[in-house]
Amino acid sequence: MERDQWSQFKLRVNVNAPADKVYNSWATPGGLEKWFLRKALFRDKAGKAKSEDTPIEQDDTYEWYWHGYPDSVVEKGTVLKANGKDLFSFTFSMKCPVTINMYEEAGELIVQLVESGLPLDDDTAMKHFVGDSRGWIFYLANLKSVLEGGLDLRNKRMEITNVITA
Amino acid sequence: MIACTNWPAKVRTYCSQVPESIDHTLSRFTGLKGAEVPAHITGLGVVVAMSGEATFRINTDVIVLNETSFLVVNKGSKLSITLERDDTLVALLCFDTTLSKLLYNGLIKSGDETAGWSAVSEEDFSLVEHLHFMNASLREQFQLLMELGNSCASFHSLKADMVVRSILDSLISENHHALQISEKLKVVKTVTKTALYKRLAAAREWIINNCQQPIDLQQAADVAMLDKQHFLRLFKRAYQITPHNFLTRMRLERAEKLLEETDLAVSDICRAVGFDSIPSFTSLFKRTYGEAPGRYRRKMRLH
Numbered sequence: 001m002e003r004d005q006w007s008q009f010k011l012r013v014n015v016n017a018p019a020d021k022v023y024n025s026w027a028t029p030g031g032l033e034k035w036f037l038r039k040a041l042f043r044d045k046a047g048k049a050k051s052e053d054t055p056i057e058q059d060d061t062y063e064w065y066w067h068g069y070p071d072s073v074v075e076k077g078t079v080l081k082a083n084g085k086d087l088f089s090f091t092f093s094m095k096c097p098v099t100i101n102m103y104e105e106a107g108e109l110i111v112q113l114v115e116s117g118l119p120l121d122d123d124t125a126m127k128h129f130v131g132d133s134r135g136w137i138f139y140l141a142n143l144k145s146v147l148e149g150g151l152d153l154r155n156k157r158m159e160i161t162n163v164i165t166a
Numbered sequence: 167m168i169a170c171t172n173w174p175a176k177v178r179t180y181c182s183q184v185p186e187s188i189d190h191t192l193s194r195f196t197g198l199k200g201a202e203v204p205a206h207i208t209g210l211g212v213v214v215a216m217s218g219e220a221t222f223r224i225n226t227d228v229i230v231l232n233e234t235s236f237l238v239v240n241k242g243s244k245l246s247i248t249l250e251r252d253d254t255l256v257a258l259l260c261f262d263t264t265l266s267k268l269l270y271n272g273l274i275k276s277g278d279e280t281a282g283w284s285a286v287s288e289e290d291f292s293l294v295e296h297l298h299f300m301n302a303s304l305r306e307q308f309q310l311l312m313e314l315g316n317s318c319a320s321f322h323s324l325k326a327d328m329v330v331r332s333i334l335d336s337l338i339s340e341n342h343h344a345l346q347i348s349e350k351l352k353v354v355k356t357v358t359k360t361a362l363y364k365r366l367a368a369a370r371e372w373i374i375n376n377c378q379q380p381i382d383l384q385q386a387a388d389v390a391m392l393d394k395q396h397f398l399r400l401f402k403r404a405y406q407i408t409p410h411n412f413l414t415r416m417r418l419e420r421a422e423k424l425l426e427e428t429d430l431a432v433s434d435i436c437r438a439v440g441f442d443s444i445p446s447f448t449s450l451f452k453r454t455y456g457e458a459p460g461r462y463r464r465k466m467r468l469h
Contacts, residue, residue, distance in 0.1 A: 066325065072307055073328045093324045124189050127323050135321035162317045 006125045008116035009133045013140040014108045017147040019086065022109055025143060026088045026100055027056045032064075035146040036139050038156075039065040042079075057082050062090070067156045068166035093132055094119060113140060138164050190330045192311050195220075195256040197249055205246040210291055211260040212333060213237040214300070214308050218254025220247050229297050231256070236304060238337065240295040257308055261334050293344035294337065296364045299375045307333055347404050365390040366404050369397065373409065377416040378440040383409055417441060418454050425463040432459045 015022055025031040030052030032040040041063040042050040050056065060079040065071055077091040086102040096117040103110055113136055118128045142153045142165075155166040195203055205223070213222065219232040223246045224239060230250070231237055239245055239258075247256060307329050314326040348363040369390035373381065386409050387397035401409050417439040424435045433444055436459075441447040451459050 066321075068319075069310070069325060070306060072303060072332050073310070073325050074332075075324065075328055093321070093327070127189075131321060131323040135324065138320045161313050162319055164318055164320055166319055 004120065006129045007118050007120055008114060009118075009129060011113045011133065011136055011140055013111050013144050014105070015111055015144050015147055016108055019102055019104075019109055022102055022111060022143075022147065023085060023088070024055075025147065027082050027084075028053055029056070035143045035152065035154075037064050038067045038069075039063075041065075055082070055084065056088075066166065067154050068158055068161065094128065096128075096132075111140065111143065134164075190262050190327070191260045192315055193258045193260070194312070195247060195249070195258075196254065199249055199252050199254075201249045203245075203247040205244050208239050208241070208243055208245045208258075209260040209263065210241040210289075211239050211258050212304075212337065213239060213256060213258045214304070216255040216257055216305075216308065216312070218249065218251040220249050220254050220256050222247055224295065227296075231297065234300050235297050236300050237297055238291060238294045240291040241289060243292075243295065257312065259308070259311065259330065259333065261330065291337070291341050292360050293348055293363050293367075294341050296368060299371050304333065350404050350406075351400065352403070362400060363404070365392060366397075366401055369401070369409070370405065370412070373413055374416055377413055377420065378438060380440065380442075381413065413440075414450060415454075418451055421447070421451060421459065422455065422462070425459055426466050432463075435459070 025035060029040040029042050029050055033052070042054075042056050042060045043062075044050065044057070045059050050060065056062075056079055058079055058081055060082075062075075062077055062079065064075040064077075066073055075092070077095070079088075079090045080097055081087055081089040081099075087100070089097055089099040092098045092115065094117075096115055098113060098115045101112045101114075103112070115132055115136070118132070119125060138153075145151050145153055153165055155163050160166075195201075213231065214236045215231045215233055217233060219230060222229045222231055222237060224237075224243050229237060241263075249256070310329050311326055314322045314329070319325065344363060344367065347367075348359050351359055351362055353359040353362060369386045372389045373386055383398065384394055386401075387394040390397050390401075392400065398409065401407075401412075405412065407415070420439045421435050421441075424430055424438065425432075428435075430438070432448075436444050436447040439447075441450075448458050451457075451462070455462050457465060
């Protein structure tokens with residue numbers, strides 16, 4: 001693999017669900033909490049907190065809290081794009097942009113995630129590439145599971161640690 | 167990401183120069199009583215004894231660390247460790263060198279342009295390089311880091327970074343506060359200023375952690391290793407409050423928390439926070455919070 005190929009990764013998952021439902025799973029606080037986060041707090045540019053079904057918009061900021069972890073484990077970032085239909089993008093680990101595209105392929109909806117701008121220095125390149133892609137693989141699988149069958153695969157018990165489901 | 171390593175192997179690689187790290191590292195040290203990590207130069211970090219007890223030599227100071235305390239080590243300090251018990255587990259979190267500078271600029275400089283920082287003070291954490299009382303959240307954070315270090319959990323390195331960032335935020339804020347307080351001492355010589363600040367800070371933390379006990383000025387001055395009157399003057403100059411009034415404030419803050427969060431009787435709270443007399447407690451509480459304790463509790467619960 002060329003060195004700069006470690007700077008981004010692309011993951012795709014097919015989801016048998018309506019496009020607007022999939023979009024809202026990414027672009028509303030309540031939607032994110034159904035398959036991804038324990039608590040998703042979004043604020044608009046004026047700093048006002050958004051309710052769980054309010055659409056997330058460009059320049060909103062977020063605080064994300066995880067199942068299985070206390071509130072000291074919080075990821076903060078910014079929404080880069082949200083077109084209300086099929087494109088949603090935000091800053092994530094190390095402020096790297098993550099872009100979600102949704103499009104149809106062979107009669108099913110494809111959710112495509114690209115995380116780019118990953119650091120390439122020798123000490124940390126692998127950890128970001130492997131760590132982040134591995135995390136997203138589980139959560140994209142859970143997105144599919146929740147939307148298609150209603151089964152949430154996340155571990156929500158604090159006493160269970162070191163599992164891929166949290 | 168936390169690279170969880172055993173300490174002695176790591177130490178050999180940077181025994182004589184300040185380690186530059188582009189990532190955080192968590193080093194663990196266990197062994198039998200008497201086991202040692204030899205003297206080496208350390209980066210900016212936090213050390214905790216997850217269990218047992220260990221003796222640390224930092225530059226010229228000798229500090230005994232146990233489960234009730236933690237230690238901040240400054241970048242460039244000379245550190246050695248001796249385990250004092252067979253069950254001791256020591257963990258040192260060393261921060262990413264670059265991140266600490268970036269956070270400093272983001273947290274402090276953007277919000278406070280008036281403090282008059284020198285380039286030296288930005289990276290100097292010598293004021294907070296002393297023993298601190300352990301708190302539950304830091305212990306939980308270290309426990310999490312040790313678990314995440316070798317975990318298969320999703321986004322485990324990202325989650326570890328979040329924890330480290332939270333610890334570093336607190337450390338930078340505390341250092342910023344320490345710099346401001348130490349300036350108030352109006353001592354020209356930096357070495358003297360640092361030594362005095364550390365003594366006062368130790369006494370202040372001791373008051374916070376023992377405020378429910380019947381403590382007096384002499385005991386606090388002893389913790390600071392200063393003459394009683396000298397301690398009183400310096401404490402007031404640094405913190406703009408006398409030790410006695412500070413003690414009262416800590417007791418009242420604790421009482422307010424108990425009133426809000428528990429159903430304990432006011433008389434029990436009075437004793438639990440260190441007051442002897444209920445009338446005196448009631449009067450001080452009312453003066454500070456505008457209501458007598460029982461009334462204050464009812465009002466808080468209505469909201």
